[in-house]
Amino acid sequence: EPLPKLRTGKEKEVVQPISCPICNSTVEGKKDQVAIYCSNKNCFAQESENLIHFVSRKGFDIDGMGDKIVEQLINEGIVRDFTDIFELKIGDLEPLERFAEKSAENLIKSIENSKQINLSKLIYSLGIRYVGEETAYLLSEEYPAQSVLGFINQVKEKKLEELVEIQGIGDKVATSIYNYFHDVDSLARLEKLSELGVTINQEEKVENEKIKGKTFVLTGSLGNMSRDEAKAIIKDNGGKTSSSVSAKTDYLLAGKDPGSKFDKAKKLEVKIINSDEFRKLI
Numbered sequence: 001e002p003l004p005k006l007r008t009g010k011e012k013e014v015v016q017p018i019s020c021p022i023c024n025s026t027v028e029g030k031k032d033q034v035a036i037y038c039s040n041k042n043c044f045a046q047e048s049e050n051l052i053h054f055v056s057r058k059g060f061d062i063d064g065m066g067d068k069i070v071e072q073l074i075n076e077g078i079v080r081d082f083t084d085i086f087e088l089k090i091g092d093l094e095p096l097e098r099f100a101e102k103s104a105e106n107l108i109k110s111i112e113n114s115k116q117i118n119l120s121k122l123i124y125s126l127g128i129r130y131v132g133e134e135t136a137y138l139l140s141e142e143y144p145a146q147s148v149l150g151f152i153n154q155v156k157e158k159k160l161e162e163l164v165e166i167q168g169i170g171d172k173v174a175t176s177i178y179n180y181f182h183d184v185d186s187l188a189r190l191e192k193l194s195e196l197g198v199t200i201n202q203e204e205k206v207e208n209e210k211i212k213g214k215t216f217v218l219t220g221s222l223g224n225m226s227r228d229e230a231k232a233i234i235k236d237n238g239g240k241t242s243s244s245v246s247a248k249t250d251y252l253l254a255g256k257d258p259g260s261k262f263d264k265a266k267k268l269e270v271k272i273i274n275s276d277e278f279r280k281l282i
Contacts, residue, residue, distance in 0.1 A: 054082040059125030063110040086196040118201050128180045130173045148194040156181040210281045212238035220255030
């Protein structure tokens with residue numbers, strides 16, 4: 001919302017770009033959204049960011065494949081999309097800057113080790129627009145699968161209305177998921193991941209009756225426990241996490257310096273707990 005009280009008179013009008021600063025393709029966006037995007041799917045910047053997202057800790061978590069390595073692989077034409085990562089060989093890496101025989105071997109081992117992945121992390125790694133960790137987890141719970149192909153086959157058969165009905169997924173997110181799983185190129189890349197040996201970890205959950213089925217929202221600093229750790233504990237015990245407080249929220253896990261979620265939780269009479277109380281639940 002506008003904050004006129006904070007204006008000093010020195011503000012400048014923001015001119016929205018009409019072309020991508022990297023590849024000069026036109027940009028696109030929707031009238032009801034602030035964000036704009038490059039229309040070129042093959043834009044170097046998009047390819048680079050997509051791959052960085054794919055190999056990140058919350059995705060395939062490929063040790064040794066940082067931003068600079070990804071950019072170098074794209075610049076050299078060795079990698080174009082995420083499936084190419086799993087076809088890399090030591091000989092592809094050794095001639096590159098920063099790579100000796102040992103470091104090339106280590107990266108290939110990291111890539112091989114990453115092929116076993118939790119379904120929610122696989123979904124997150126794909127970079128589907130509007131699909132973050134929480135939505136990826138919701139999808140993995142709604143459509144559990146023992147293989148990449150098994151997951152694809154479930155989701156691509158769903159109607160848009162069925163995706164919208166998943167708790168925590170609204171129209172905008174559901175439409176993005178639907179479009180992704182009805183895009184020929186996206187499906188081809190996913191199928192290739194399966195062919196290249198990517199498999200889904202079969203997780204055994206030890207559900208905690210105090211947490212099972214409950215929805216948690218996190219706010220503030222949790223001290224010795226990071227938010228990612230807290231979210232993992234909640235999910236491993238059968239609970240769910242959400243980014244916003246609503247009447248359907250069961251617990252607000254509040255740490256130091258909580259934000260506006262704290263006030264909203266009090267207003268909605270959502271149970272507010274601290275880190276110590278959370279530990280007692282688990």
